[in-house]
Amino acid sequence: EVQLVQSGAEVKKPGESLKISCKGSGYSFTSYWIGWVRQMPGKGLEWMGIIYPGDSDTRYSPSFQGQVTISADKSISTAYLQWSSLKASDTAMYYCARHHLGYSSGWYNYNDYWGQGTLVTVSS
Amino acid sequence: QSVLTQPPSVSAAPGQKVTISCSGSSSNIGNNYVSWYQQLPGTAPKLLIYDNNKRPSGIPDRFSGSKSGTSATLGITGLQTGDEADYYCGTWDSSLSAEVFGGGTKLTVL
Numbered sequence: 001e002v003q004l005v006q007s008g009a010e011v012k013k014p015g016e017s018l019k020i021s022c023k024g025s026g027y028s029f030t031s032y033w034i035g036w037v038r039q040m041p042g043k044g045l046e047w048m049g050i051i052y053p054g055d056s057d058t059r060y061s062p063s064f065q066g067q068v069t070i071s072a073d074k075s076i077s078t079a080y081l082q083w084s085s086l087k088a089s090d091t092a093m094y095y096c097a098r099h100h101l102g103y104s105s106g107w108y109n110y111n112d113y114w115g116q117g118t119l120v121t122v123s124s
Numbered sequence: 125q126s127v128l129t130q131p132p133s134v135s136a137a138p139g140q141k142v143t144i145s146c147s148g149s150s151s152n153i154g155n156n157y158v159s160w161y162q163q164l165p166g167t168a169p170k171l172l173i174y175d176n177n178k179r180p181s182g183i184p185d186r187f188s189g190s191k192s193g194t195s196a197t198l199g200i201t202g203l204q205t206g207d208e209a210d211y212y213c214g215t216w217d218s219s220l221s222a223e224v225f226g227g228g229t230k231l232t233v234l
Binding site for chain 2: 044049059097107108116117
């Protein structure tokens with residue numbers, strides 16, 4: 001059974017750093033992209049970026065480039081999303097998902113398995 | 125402002141059919157494949173449709189997807205109260221080199 005299990009909820013102050021995790025199991029972790037999606041309170045889904053754990057190839061949404069860092073440790077089948085200096089506007093639910101990306105008469109991409117989400121609250 | 129445009133809400137009675145539209149451009153829907161997600165209250169999104177019209181294992185055939193030009197449509201037949209959720213379309217945007225989502229549509233089953 002494919003599973004993505006995320007780390008628990010976090011409460012941080014502005015300016016603090018944070019690294020949240022997403023552990024995959026039940027499939028070959030190095031053979032699929034892992035993506036991160038933000039959902040601010042009461043709002044829609046926003047794609048942040050993806051990483052291919054097999055070779056650490058990483059792509060970022062222009063909206064999140066330079067704001068976060070996506071990484072992975074394939075030895076423990078875990079992907080990470082980190083911030084060096086949090087802002088109140090980073091308060092959101094963050095989801096990881098197994099991401100498919102490829103080209104066949106057009107780009108295909110979709111997220112077939114999702115983690116349970118990690119709630120990040122940034123408040124002074 | 126989302127790259128893909130969806131109606132904020134739709135509603136229909138139990139047993140009826142509803143469609144949800146998703147409008148984009150040639151840099152996204154027009155030349156790439158579309159996926160659809162269901163997000164029940166308080167839960168993670170769930171993949172309903174991928175590659176415009178394919179259903180993952182376990183998704184009932186009450187859910188269908190189609191694409192024409194720069195727009196896509198999710199159809200749901202035999203509506204149930206358990207279908208009340210937010211629905212999102214997604215696709216790859218070749219200009220942004222990024223996945224983009226619609227703003228989401230809240231389905232109410234009256």
